[in-house]
Amino acid sequence: MNLTSLISSLIVSGSLGYLNFVILLKQGTINYYKNNNDEKKILLVFFGGMNYFLYLLIGSFNSNVRQGDYLAISLNILYVALVSLLISFAIAPWIVRLANYIINKIRDRKGIGEIDTLSANDYFFQSSEVQRIYVFNLKNELVTCGYLEYSPSTDFSENSLVLVPFENEDYEKNYAEVKRDARKYKSRELFNADLGLKIIDLY
Numbered sequence: 001m002n003l004t005s006l007i008s009s010l011i012v013s014g015s016l017g018y019l020n021f022v023i024l025l026k027q028g029t030i031n032y033y034k035n036n037n038d039e040k041k042i043l044l045v046f047f048g049g050m051n052y053f054l055y056l057l058i059g060s061f062n063s064n065v066r067q068g069d070y071l072a073i074s075l076n077i078l079y080v081a082l083v084s085l086l087i088s089f090a091i092a093p094w095i096v097r098l099a100n101y102i103i104n105k106i107r108d109r110k111g112i113g114e115i116d117t118l119s120a121n122d123y124f125f126q127s128s129e130v131q132r133i134y135v136f137n138l139k140n141e142l143v144t145c146g147y148l149e150y151s152p153s154t155d156f157s158e159n160s161l162v163l164v165p166f167e168n169e170d171y172e173k174n175y176a177e178v179k180r181d182a183r184k185y186k187s188r189e190l191f192n193a194d195l196g197l198k199i200i201d202l203y
Contacts, residue, residue: 008073009055016084017048023088029096050087054080124190124201125151125161132171132202133163140175143197178202 021043024030030043058079059065064072107113125131131148146163166172173181178200182189190199 008077009052009059012055012077012080013048013050013052016051016081017044017046020047020051020084020088020092023085024092024096027089027093029093051080051084054083058083124188124199129186129203132166133161134173134178134200134202135161136175136178136198136200138196138198140198142172142174145172148201 021030021040055076059076062072062076065076125148132145133148134145135143137143144163146165148161149164150162181187181202182200186203188201190201191197192199
């Protein structure tokens with residue numbers, strides 16, 4: 001393989017590998033937290049290797065790529081990018097879901113809890129209903145409250161919530177009152193040990 005083609009293949013495999021990772025992350029197919037860098041590295045190596053293989057495979061049909069022809073290399077990169085994106089959007093999600101299904105079946109037989117691609121934040125706040133959010137500290141003091149308008153799709157410890165103030169002051173309640181309402185309505189509580197916050201969702 002020509003040196004130019006080799007360098008191009010390595011650059012393409014790395015950059016497209018990261019793009020594959022980001023696409024699957026945004027789709028919710030995979031999840032990433034700051035404390036699981038090892039898993040991220042494995043996925044990046046996997047996607048990088050996949051794209052490198054695609055570059056070699058597609059380039060094998062054009063001898064000009066191996067000889068370092070710039071036009072042929074550019075077209076080869078374009079073809080690899082298109083195939084790689086197709087895999088990210090159409091094929092990889094199904095592969096990941098199948099892998100998770102098999103893993104969860106094995107874990108279930110061993111009496112171990114299932115794994116999920118959703119973060120605690122995504123699982124807690126995903127709802128099509130109106131959500132009344134109350135945030136308390138560990139002393140059960142009200143930090144803030146309001147209707148949930150927006151919650152970024154990542155781990156709660158790394159982002160903030162966008163709340164709309166209640167139009168009715170009667171909704172502004174203390175911890176005991178909110179806990180009492182939680183027994184009457186649909187509710188969930190998220191405890192964030194890192195931030196020292198308890199978030200109660202009434203919906």
